[in-house]
Amino acid sequence: MDEWDDGFPSRAEHVHEGGRREEGDAMRYLSRDPFARTVLLRAVVRPLAFSQDCRWCGGVRRTRGGEPFLFRYGTEPDAIRSRVDWHSGEFCSKPCHDAYHG
Ligand SMILES: [Zn+2]
Numbered sequence: 001m002d003e004w005d006d007g008f009p010s011r012a013e014h015v016h017e018g019g020r021r022e023e024g025d026a027m028r029y030l031s032r033d034p035f036a037r038t039v040l041l042r043a044v045v046r047p048l049a050f051s052q053d054c055r056w057c058g059g060v061r062r063t064r065g066g067e068p069f070l071f072r073y074g075t076e077p078d079a080i081r082s083r084v085d086w087h088s089g090e091f092c093s094k095p096c097h098d099a100y101h102g
Pocket residue numbers: 054055056057058059091092093096
């Protein structure tokens with residue numbers, strides 16, 4: 001499984017007021033909730049702090065070059081100039097995020 005080539009469109013063209021600039025290229029839409037009118041997004045977190053790992057399982061992901069990284073997840077309302085509501089914690093995968101926040 002390669003999270004870097006998973007087919008989701010990049011949203012590098014979208015600038016977030018609250019987002020860290022260096023994460024712009026790594027931020028991706030995951031899914032849209034038509035009822036809540038929000039989109040779920042994911043940002044790559046790296047470089048990691050010392051001993052930083054998945055809050056749920058304690059694992060990390062690695063790039064092809066072996067650099068560890070994690071994902072942060074958030075939701076954004078379907079609105080122009082909206083802000084991303086980042087969920088707490090960094091995770092290695094969506095299932096870990098869901099387990100922690102579920
Ligand atoms: Zn995990």
